[in-house]
Amino acid sequence: MTDKHVETYTQDFRSYCIGGLLALILTSLAFGLVVFEVLPNFERLIAISVLAVAQIIVHFRYFLHISWHSHRDDLQLVLFTSLILFLMVGGTIWILFNLHEQMM
Amino acid sequence: MKRQPLLHPGLNLGSTDEYSHDVSEPIIFGFWVFLMADLVLFAILFATYASMSVQGQAGGPTPIDVFDLPSAFIETMLLLTSSITFGMASLALKYKADSLHLVFWLVLTFCLGAGFIGMELRDFWVMIQQGAVPQRSGFLSSFFLLVATHGIHVTAGLFWMLVLLLQLRVFGRTTEVKLRLMRLALFWHMLDIVWVCIFTFVYLFGVAQ
Numbered sequence: 001m002t003d004k005h006v007e008t009y010t011q012d013f014r015s016y017c018i019g020g021l022l023a024l025i026l027t028s029l030a031f032g033l034v035v036f037e038v039l040p041n042f043e044r045l046i047a048i049s050v051l052a053v054a055q056i057i058v059h060f061r062y063f064l065h066i067s068w069h070s071h072r073d074d075l076q077l078v079l080f081t082s083l084i085l086f087l088m089v090g091g092t093i094w095i096l097f098n099l100h101e102q103m104m
Numbered sequence: 105m106k107r108q109p110l111l112h113p114g115l116n117l118g119s120t121d122e123y124s125h126d127v128s129e130p131i132i133f134g135f136w137v138f139l140m141a142d143l144v145l146f147a148i149l150f151a152t153y154a155s156m157s158v159q160g161q162a163g164g165p166t167p168i169d170v171f172d173l174p175s176a177f178i179e180t181m182l183l184l185t186s187s188i189t190f191g192m193a194s195l196a197l198k199y200k201a202d203s204l205h206l207v208f209w210l211v212l213t214f215c216l217g218a219g220f221i222g223m224e225l226r227d228f229w230v231m232i233q234q235g236a237v238p239q240r241s242g243f244l245s246s247f248f249l250l251v252a253t254h255g256i257h258v259t260a261g262l263f264w265m266l267v268l269l270l271q272l273r274v275f276g277r278t279t280e281v282k283l284r285l286m287r288l289a290l291f292w293h294m295l296d297i298v299w300v301c302i303f304t305f306v307y308l309f310g311v312a313q
């Protein structure tokens with residue numbers, strides 16, 4: 001490795017280490033909240049959802065190296081896919097739960 | 105140091121292999137589009153599971169009866185560690201001239217992935233022994249469909265890894281093999297992201313409610 005590569009190696013290595021550490025902490029927090037029954041029920045579900053979203057962002061940032069510096073529209077593609085997923089999943093859950101209530 | 109622009113998702117080869125780096129952009133972007141489409145498949149299964157797990161229990165076992173949280177935690181740790189070791193493999197691909205480091209990290213990743221699949225099959229077996237079979241209720245059908253679809257993806261990733269280890273041996277570190285490994289890395293990290301949703305919205309939600 002040349003000197004220039006040593007520098008980028010340190011950067012890249014650090015990225016995976018930070019990502020791995022953050023992911024481990026977030027995972028353990030989420031499981032800890034449920035196992036030790038911290039917080040009331042509804043708040044706990046909100047908390048683990050937020051932890052999941054945080055962990056997904058960590059994975060995209062540190063493992064998949066998606067950032068504002070991307071050359072192509074990688075980030076925009078992720079955000080657009082997230083929008084589509086949100087509409088499909090949110091819409092399906094809304095309609096089916098509403099239908100379920102009407103049928104009770 | 106000025107930050108090099110990233111041409112594509114995942115670890116960029118950059119100045120360590122200028123030629124491969126230059127040709128990588130459209131190839132990896134195409135695979136990235138496939139991965140986004142694959143996420144849509146998983147999203148639909150999640151939506152089905154979300155309604156079925158509450159409304160489709162049909163008097164059968166509930167999530168809290170059949171989920172084994174310690175086992176799910178071990179599976180999560182196995183898959184997360186395998187993501188980190190694949191990161192180390194990507195670093196070895198980019199920076200190490202010899203293939204020894206690369207093969208070591210790939211084999212370690214393979215073992216962790218295989219351990220994950222083994223644990224998952226054990227979980228399924230225990231559930232089936234308890235009578236929690238897919239045909240019992242809508243909840244169980246959608247559970248097995250969602251989690252096994254992820255499991256099949258991981259299994260495909262394991263086969264892919266074996267094939268690439270073989271290609272590394274036969275062809276060496278050519279541009280084609282490097283780009284294939286980089287696409288497998290994206291696939292592997294993406295499956296870890298899907299698993300984050302599974303352990304949160306299937307296992308933790310099922311037990312917390």
